[in-house]
Amino acid sequence: MALLEVNKLSKRFGGLLAVNDVSFHVEPGQIKAVIGPNGAGKTTLFNMISGTFPASSGSVSFQGRKLKRKKPFQIASLGMARTFQNIKMFSGMTALENVMVGRHIQSHAGFFASMFRMPWTWKEERDIREKSLELLALLEIEKYAHTEASSLAFGQQRAVELARALALEPSLLLLDEPAAGLNIYETAEVGRLIMKIRDLGITVLLVEHDMSLVMDISDEIVVLCFGEKIAEDIPKNIQQDPEVIKIYLGEE
Numbered sequence: 264m265a266l267l268e269v270n271k272l273s274k275r276f277g278g279l280l281a282v283n284d285v286s287f288h289v290e291p292g293q294i295k296a297v298i299g300p301n302g303a304g305k306t307t308l309f310n311m312i313s314g315t316f317p318a319s320s321g322s323v324s325f326q327g328r329k330l331k332r333k334k335p336f337q338i339a340s341l342g343m344a345r346t347f348q349n350i351k352m353f354s355g356m357t358a359l360e361n362v363m364v365g366r367h368i369q370s371h372a373g374f375f376a377s378m379f380r381m382p383w384t385w386k387e388e389r390d391i392r393e394k395s396l397e398l399l400a401l402l403e404i405e406k407y408a409h410t411e412a413s414s415l416a417f418g419q420q421r422a423v424e425l426a427r428a429l430a431l432e433p434s435l436l437l438l439d440e441p442a443a444g445l446n447i448y449e450t451a452e453v454g455r456l457i458m459k460i461r462d463l464g465i466t467v468l469l470v471e472h473d474m475s476l477v478m479d480i481s482d483e484i485v486v487l488c489f490g491e492k493i494a495e496d497i498p499k500n501i502q503q504d505p506e507v508i509k510i511y512l513g514e515e
């Protein structure tokens with residue numbers, strides 16, 4: 264069974280059909296990418312999958328369950344975490360605290376009880392701290408655990424963001440332009456981290472403009488153009504697809 268099924272999904276904004284009848288599957292353990300020129304509908308598609316806004320028609324199923332009318336936090340608690348195009352660190356908080364916030368969302372005690380340090384939350388707090396440090400180590404940024412997150416280099420902030428998303432213990436990770444704002448070295452690093460995350464058994468769906476990253480790490484690619492899916496294949500075939508070449512060269 265597919266982990267995620269996108270079935271005839273459409274989104275209309277007034278007279279504009281931003282996503283038009285798009286269907287695809289994401290299989291467990293895959294890295295799947297959605298690409299397409301500016302305005303192709305990639306972010307709109309992501310927002311419908313993660314519950315940011317409802318689809319005009321069509322459906323999304325996750326782990327065999329339809330997600331209709333579920334709010335983003337409900338979808339996240341089912342095991343689908345996402346990151347955003349613009350990195351959003353909690354200001355005034357260290358890298359570790361940023362990850363701990365992600366973990367608190369799914370803790371028993373709840374965010375407020377933990378904030379006020381109720382006695383019954385102490386053990387849970389210690390566990391959350393330990394698990395968050397493990398995630399920082401996994402993403403190779405443990406030495407920045409106690410540095411204010413917003414003062415880190417972009418590539419390191421991206422890694423903190425990935426750790427914070429992993430703190431939800433997702434089975435599917437949605438990444439919205441993970442290489443946005445990164446230089447080529449940081450992009451290569453993020454690519455390596457994404458593959459490391461996949462190797463832990465976490466499925467990844469990403470939207471990305473950086474073609475070398477997409478071609479390097481994806482198992483399969485969906486190409487959108489003016490809201491429609493025009494191709495879906497392995498990277499080697501996408502690179503040779505005449506229609507895909509035309510829209511990218513046309514864009515240049």
Ligand SMILES: Nc1ncnc2c1ncn2[C@@H]1O[C@H](COP(=O)(O)OP(=O)(O)OP(=O)(O)O)[C@@H](O)[C@H]1O
Pocket residue numbers: 276279281299300301302303304305306307308
């Ligand atoms: N909230 C909205 N209201 C009206 N139109 C919108 C809205 N969000 C997106 N659009 C339009 O829908 C189309 C698809 O936009 P979307 O942001 O999904 O594309 P994209 O592929 O993510 O583009 P980019 O690569 O530039 O981020 C565009 O024409 C955009 O102007």
